[in-house]
Amino acid sequence: MPRNPLRAALRAAVPLIALGLATTGCSATNSPIPFLNPGTSGLDAVKQSTVQVLADGEIRSFEGSQSFHGSGSGFILDRDGHIVTNNHVVTGAGALRVRIGGNADEYPAKIVGVNECSDLAVIQLTESVDAPALGWSDRTPNPPMGVYAAGYPLGDPEFTMTKGIVSKASAAGDTSWASIRRAIEHDASIQPGNSGGPLVDEAGRVLGVNYATGNPGTGTSQFFAISAADAQPLVETLMGGDEHSIGVNGNAIRDDANGLAGVWVAGVAAGKSAAKAGLKPGDVITHLNGVALTSGTYKEYCSVLRSNDIDDAMAVRVLRLDTKEVLEGEINGRELQPVFSFENKLQGQVADSGPSAGVETTEVVDDTGAMSMLLPTSWSDRNTAPQDLLGIGRPMPSITASTNIAQLDNNAAPGIMAVYFTAVGSFTADQLIDSMVQGVGADCKETLRDNFDNNVVQGRYAAVECNGGATGTLVGILLVASSDTDPNSILVGAAAALTDGDLRAIDTALSSFTLK
The missing domain is CATH 2.30.42.10 (PDZ domain)
Structure with missing residues (x-):
């Protein structure tokens, strides 16, 4: 098991696809490109219309910020120099350069509009360049229609075109970086660097915009393109600016x-x-x-x-x-x-469970159905029946959960006990906390009392340090809170933590507290 599993998970999750996995250089000269009429068709014209998009900037991995020099593909849309590519190719880039038709010369470009969800972007050359443009196909993709994928895989400046067929006309399009409503699945091979390039029909018209590869675990590769039926109207919208994007x-x-x-x-x-x-x-x-x-x-x-x-x-x-x-x-x-966090307030008083350790949670609902909260799955010893934990002779909705409730009662295990009162008397929060501090016994000492507000519940709490015996020092949290959804009722809770991971779990429980 890795020393820090979260570090490994995030490292793997950093969207390297956005970088195109390629390093490129610069050229200082700009040569004119032969002009072809907008809407050019024919496979011979696809090369002259397909561009390589070079992105420079800074991106954040788990280890920290790092410079990147990535590349993707795209195609020229009109004689004004608009280019269609993928959002993940260009968003976050500080500078964009474009190579056209396999030519080594580079031309600066700017972002006109992006759609984070549909993984589409329109960029525009900022210098006047005569170049061909591809037209959209009006054909409906159906298996086994012949298709061609054009682009610049792996950052190679040499133009590449592969041949295949449509495997599925309308495939699921949800990925970790996009949510495509209709994706064309095909077997014309694409690789990182092909992102944003055109998938064309046998007439050289754009049938889709390549954006993803996949492997279902069967040893075969799958390739996906955003359908022209969806991409064309979205691109027209992006000519006027962003859509479904927050940057x-x-x-x-x-x-x-x-x-x-x-x-x-x-x-x-x-x-x-x-x-x-x-x-x-x-x-x-x-x-x-x-x-x-x-x-x-x-x-x-x-x-x-x-x-x-x-x-x-x-x-x-x-x-x-x-x-x-x-x-x-x-x-x-x-x-x-x-947001208020017990982990930040009290982490110095408990053992360190790792700088990024998390916890798998499960929604727990009390038996009356009055309240719920997210609790660690490992806190599997639970009691969700109404209880009279405060000894007032009236059972109330409650949730108790721990790795071991008996050990929790003896200050030797983490966990939480929460009681929801639907009617309150004339006592103050501090009066209730005073009684709870007295009730925890001589092995525990109050170290802090303060207000808290996590935007879900707000009130007063006391922190106590308890001798947990062989398990070490245990920090207890005694709280009296109210909810925005029912300010006339109160939540009375006692929680125990041995590590900062336990404090994080308590934060999660309180921030997820819901009245049913």
């Missing part, structure tokens, strides 16, 4: 073993809404507009973006691994701010 170069990740899921932010486009909200490379977007991003694909992320206009305010929740903070804010609204 993130991202990759969905899911690590069940460590309880981490969301969209890894490898890059943020300057001046876009994500940058204005305070998102940084290295962040993980865990929730967008209240939707948990857990699938390991862009499906949920893009469902939210497609349900909102580009300038709508969208709530966002972010895990900042650099500082181990949880932040909340809004895209097109309030900037990200740290």
Whole structure:
């Protein structure tokens, strides 16, 4: 097992596909390209219309920021120098250069519009260059139609064209960096660097835009293109600017073993809404507009973006691994701010479980159905029956969970006990906490009392240090809180942590607290 499994998972998840896996150089001369009329067809013309897109910039891997020199492909759309390529080829790049028709000369280009979800981008040459343009195909892709994939795989400046057939007319298009509604599956071989290049029919017309490869585990490769039926209207929209985009170069990740899921932010486009909200490379977007991003694909992320206009305010929740903070804010609204975290407040008092260790969680609902929270799957010893934990003679909805409840009662195991009161008396939060501090016994000493607010529940808490015997020092958290959804009722809880991973689990439980 790796020393740090999360580090390995994130390293593998960094969207290297966005880099094209190629290193390229520069040329200082610009030679005119022979002009062909827009909408050129015929396989002989495809080479002159297919371009290599070179992207330079900085991208974030788990080890830190690093410069990249990546490449992809594209094709010329019109005589104004507009070029169609993939979003993941260009988003986050500081500079773009284009080689045309296999020519070694390079021409500067700028981004006109991108669509993060459909993985499409329109860029434009910033110098006047006469060049051919490809037209869209009006044919319906059906097996076994003959197709050709054109582009510049692996950063090679020499033009490549491969031949194949349509294998499936409408394949599933959800990947870790895009959510395509209709993808053409074909067997014309493509590799990294082909991204954004045209898939053409036998007449040389664009049938699709190549964007992905896959291996289903059978030893065979699959190749996918965005259907022209979807790409053409989207490209027309992108000629006027971005759509379904917030300015993130991202990759969905899911690590069940460590309880981490969301969209890894490898890059943020300057001046876009994500940058204005305070998102940084290295962040993980865990929730967008209240939707948990857990699938390991862009499906949920893009469902939210497609349900909102580009300038709508969208709530966002972010895990900042650099500082181990949880932040909340809004895209097109309030900037990200740290959310209260027991892990940050108390981590120096417990053992370190690793800088990025996470935990697999399960939703736990009390037997009355009144409340639920996400708890570690390993806290499998549970009691969800109504209990009178505070000795007031009236059972209330409650959840108790631990690796071992008997050991939790003896300050020797992590866990949580939560009781939800639907009616409250005239006591204060501090009065309740005082009684709980007295109840934990002489082996525990109060070290801190303060307010807390994690944007889900808010109230008062006390931290106590307890002698856990052979298990070491245990930190207890005694809290009295109310929820925004029912401010007239209270949540009374006691939690125990031996490691900072346990504190993180307690943070997750409280931030996921839901009244049914």
